[in-house]
Amino acid sequence: MMFNFQIEKPKTAPVDYQTLYDFIALGLGPAGMNGALYAKRKGLKTLLVGYDLGGQLNNTSDVDNYLGLGNIDASDMIHKFNTHIKELEVPILSEVKVISIQKYEHFEIALDNGETLKTKTLLYAFGGNPRKLGVPGEYEFASKGVSYCVTCDAPFFKQRHVIVAGGGNSALDAAIDLARLASKVTIVHRSQFKGDQTTVNQLKKMPNVEMFLETQILEVKGEITMTGVQVLDKKTKTERFIEADGIFIEIGHIPNSNLLEGLANLNNSKEIIVDRFQQTNIEGLYAAGDVTDNPNKQIIIAASEGAVAALMATSYINQKGDK
């Protein structure tokens, strides 16, 4: 809703290491940024802390699935997010690394600049990274055929031949999604499938899906964009080239949750377990985005979870009063 009068904007407060903040958001990705934006607009004494502005968007070329932004270059998206944060004068402490988090009466956050921050409530949004194959050409052809996200990139491979690397449930689900759009899907996995047998059976019935097990990807090859992968058949010990327009690497996700190990509950994949209000098992501690046990790792989801966390933290602070 727009009000037809001038809102006097307060000056952005400098970082105050003596202050007890109401809400600190850790992580300069979409989850942390949106959490801090919501908390600031609720009038909480807020600080946004992290290392690199934009998080994983820095490793992305363009984004096609954020409502209202159309097809946008990821660097433009970071710029838009940052402009919004600045317009609302959300205080930011960037280019610092958090080295430890302790919970006493309040949370204490130790930084690599030697300082410590204190806060009543904390949003942990340190994201994560897709696990890499670690083969030549993977980095060179990233966003030029190599993708780590079917939800993000599958529509770009309509009626194309794509490879799925991996044999767990996420790889099998990715292959099913892709088989609806791509002309052909080739699953390549270095051992036997680890995912559900029912999903494997479903894939076996799909006419445009082929599978190579006990097959190791040695290299992603290409010129301007990728043209295929060199593989080793481990049974026959022979190498060959599989021609393809793209490869989806679905071999897992590494959450940056190490600072909460021993404090919050994590699942077997080391993701932080949260409820539908983004609350962890620790009072006043929230987590949002790719670091949580939500399997859907997306910008719009991370941003909305950050907002939920900030609103729940506001209710928590309101209930606690001025303690």
Ligand SMILES: Cc1cc2nc3c(=O)[nH]c(=O)nc-3n(C[C@H](O)[C@H](O)[C@H](O)COP(=O)(O)OP(=O)(O)OC[C@H]3O[C@@H](n4cnc5c(N)ncnc54)[C@H](O)[C@@H]3O)c2cc1C
């Ligand atoms: C190649 C690629 C393409 C993608 N494409 C799309 C797409 O098209 N659409 C889409 O919706 N999603 C896409 N995604 C997924 C999307 O980027 C993530 O879901 C989203 O960025 C998650 O946001 P986040 O805030 O949870 O974490 P992140 O973006 O991971 O941000 C976390 C931040 O925390 C910082 N951090 C971590 N540890 C510390 C520490 N100790 N101290 C200080 N800072 C720390 C990190 O440096 C980072 O800045 C893509 C991901 C990748 C890798």
